[in-house]
Amino acid sequence: MKTILSLFFLIVLSSSGQQTMPSTETPSAKQKETDACCPATTQNVAENITAESLYNLTSEWKDQFNTTRTLLSLKDRIQVLTMGYTTCQYACPRLFADMRTIEDKLDPQIQDKVSFVFVSIDPARDTPERLAQYTKENEIEDKNWTLLTGDEESVQELAVLLGIQFRKLNETDFAHSNLITVLNQEGEIIHRQPGLLSDPTATILSINRIVD
Amino acid sequence: MESTAEMALIKGGVYTPLYTTDKTPRIVSSFLLDSTPVTNHQFLEFVKANPKWQRKNTLPLFADKNYLKHWLSNLELGPNVSPDAPVVNVSWFAARAFASFHHKRLPSVDEWEYVARADAHRIDATSDPEFTKILLDWYGRPNPKHLKSATTFPQNIHGIQALHGLIWEWTSDFNNAMVTGESRGDSGLDRNLFCAGGAVSATDVTNYAAFMRYAFRASLKGNYTVENLGFRCARTIPPSTESKKQS
Numbered sequence: 495m496k497t498i499l500s501l502f503f504l505i506v507l508s509s510s511g512q513q514t515m516p517s518t519e520t521p522s523a524k525q526k527e528t529d530a531c532c533p534a535t536t537q538n539v540a541e542n543i544t545a546e547s548l549y550n551l552t553s554e555w556k557d558q559f560n561t562t563r564t565l566l567s568l569k570d571r572i573q574v575l576t577m578g579y580t581t582c583q584y585a586c587p588r589l590f591a592d593m594r595t596i597e598d599k600l601d602p603q604i605q606d607k608v609s610f611v612f613v614s615i616d617p618a619r620d621t622p623e624r625l626a627q628y629t630k631e632n633e634i635e636d637k638n639w640t641l642l643t644g645d646e647e648s649v650q651e652l653a654v655l656l657g658i659q660f661r662k663l664n665e666t667d668f669a670h671s672n673l674i675t676v677l678n679q680e681g682e683i684i685h686r687q688p689g690l691l692s693d694p695t696a697t698i699l700s701i702n703r704i705v706d
Numbered sequence: 707m708e709s710t711a712e713m714a715l716i717k718g719g720v721y722t723p724l725y726t727t728d729k730t731p732r733i734v735s736s737f738l739l740d741s742t743p744v745t746n747h748q749f750l751e752f753v754k755a756n757p758k759w760q761r762k763n764t765l766p767l768f769a770d771k772n773y774l775k776h777w778l779s780n781l782e783l784g785p786n787v788s789p790d791a792p793v794v795n796v797s798w799f800a801a802r803a804f805a806s807f808h809h810k811r812l813p814s815v816d817e818w819e820y821v822a823r824a825d826a827h828r829i830d831a832t833s834d835p836e837f838t839k840i841l842l843d844w845y846g847r848p849n850p851k852h853l854k855s856a857t858t859f860p861q862n863i864h865g866i867q868a869l870h871g872l873i874w875e876w877t878s879d880f881n882n883a884m885v886t887g888e889s890r891g892d893s894g895l896d897r898n899l900f901c902a903g904g905a906v907s908a909t910d911v912t913n914y915a916a917f918m919r920y921a922f923r924a925s926l927k928g929n930y931t932v933e934n935l936g937f938r939c940a941r942t943i944p945p946s947t948e949s950k951k952q953s
Contacts (some may be wrong), residue, residue: 545765654798654881654928655767661882 543569547681548655553648555613558625558641565652565681568640572608572701573677577649577658579616579668580628588690589672590632596674596687596694596701597638604705605638613652614643615660615668656683678704709751710808711740713941714865719829721820734820739813740938742856742867743875744804746777747789749796752804754781759800768799772931790855792873792936798928801876801937810939812878815923817940819916822869824862832916841915844871849934876937880923 543549549566556562574596578586593610600608614620620628625641644652653660660670676685676697685700718736753759753774760780764773774795778784796804798812805811813821825831832838856868869875926932 546767548767550765550767650879650881651799651802651928657881657927659881661879 544680544682546683548652548677548683549681551648551651551655553644553651555642555644555648556622558622558629558639560622560626563642568609568611568677569681570679572679572704573611573681574608574674574697574701575611575613575656575677576672576674577613577615577653577656577660578670578672579614580620580624581616581666582668585670585672585690589674592674592687592690592692592694594634596697599694599698600701604701607705608638608701610634610639612639612641613649614641615649615653615670617643617645617649657686676700709748710810711742711744711748711938713738713939714741715943716817716821716864716866719820721816721823723816723819732816734816736943737813737817738941738943739817739821739864739866740810740940741861741865743792743873743936743938744801745790745855746783746787746793749774749793749804750777750781750783750789752807756803756807759803764800766929768929769797770929770931772933773797773800775931776933786852788852788855790857791853792856792868794853794873794933794936795931796876796936797931798876798880798926802878804937805939808939810941812876812937813940814879815877815882815920818869818875818877819919821862821864821866822916822919824864824866826860826862829863838915841870845915845918873934873936874919874922874932876935877923880926881928 543566549564549569551565554562554564574593576589576593578589580586590612593612597605597608597610612625614625620643622643625643629635629639629641652658656673656675658671658673660668662668672688672690674687674692674697675683676687678684684704685697687694687697716734716737716739718734720731721734722731753761757763761774761777762780772795774793776787776795778787783789802812823830823832825834825837828834853872856872859868859871861867862869926935
């Protein structure tokens with residue numbers, strides 16, 4: 495049995511493990527018009543978005559001010575992003591604390607280049623009002639924090655791109671990966687900090703490196 | 707040839723998923739499922755109508771470089787690819803786009819596994835060692851050079867063909883398995899990586915075939931394309947029309 499399994503993973507790895515190179519071809523504007531389907535996964539031809547940018551997603555979200563926005567609105571600043579849900583009792587407060595730690599440890603000169611994003615995996619209960627309340631509870635009402643809630647499809651899609659697993663356990667709780675992701679100004683993933691109470695040094699370094 | 711498969715009504719029921727420590731059975735609502743996986747022909751029609759899903763136009767973020775690599779060119783299958791064979795080398799994003807184009811969706815892991823327990827006569831054949839053995843025999847065989855059409859496979863009790871024995875299939879929430887893929891019982895899962903991670907691990911490791919499917923899903927990313935991985939579509943039945951068979 496074990497042999498079959500190891501062999502099997504080898505097959506999976508060899509056929510899918512290669513990372514892709516950015517494509518040099520860009521779709522034309524005409525093609526965009528013909529797209530009848532797939533609202534979320536659309537390429538923003540006009541916006542000059544890089545091939546690896548998460549901002550190629552065109553899903554719509556609401557923030558804590560009840561403003562509708564796309565992920566593209568996060569462009570041009572470095573974003574430190576995580577996914578969770580505000581009523582989580584166990585890990586999310588610690589995950590949030592890890593985000594605050596990163597914020598606190600940033601060099602003051604670059605703090606205005608970095609923003610923080612919390613994306614909810616619980617659209618049913620994390621309404622914009624609830625997100626606003628959460629910013630108050632956590633004293634993060636300043637402009638550097640964006641809290642987003644979207645429909646289930648959009649959440650699933652973003653989670654897949656970030657490599658975040660989550661599963662609804664019951665009416666009130668989710669199991670989910672604890673992962674903090676750093677996006678550069680273009681929306682490309684440049685660093686991942688997995689786990690809780692992780693040492694943020696590497697994350698801070700990754701941010702410093704792209705500010706220079 | 708139809709642009710999308712016939713759908714069969716899957717009568718909902720109770721099902722205990724493989725990977726969860728709380729053994730609370732889950733309720734799978736009735737839904738519609740394609741009786742066969744999406745074929746090369748059907749996918750070709752889709753990319754003709756949606757140029758951004760043609761091989762030359764896809765972003766690496768949404769489909770890796772092996773996307774549709776078995777086709778001769780962007781819009782030609784070529785002589786070695788059967789139009790009736792299931793399409794493979796498609797990413798989760800591409801599969802999802804196809805489903806959305808046809809006003810369908812991908813089945814969830816729970817839905818897929820619920821149906822996958824069936825053989826021709828039983829809704830749940832997984833306790834029969836012979837059933838599991840047949841699946842494992844297939845998992846142990848190398849991929850055939852040319853995939854057969856799913857219509858040559860026997861129907862299970864739901865009227866679904868080739869869930870096993872032909873290709874692996876994408877599910878909407880493939881990334882929700884919470885199985886790291888490294889250890890058989892998954893006891894080595896780092897709990898700090900997951901909120902409530904301890905709540906999700908194997909209940910029934912004797913069902914090795916199902917375990918392999920979960921492990922396989924956990925090894926995937928949304929832009930991966932694999933030469934034996936395709937998909938079929940599902941559709942939610944609006945509550946008022948649950949008694950009708952077709953959408």
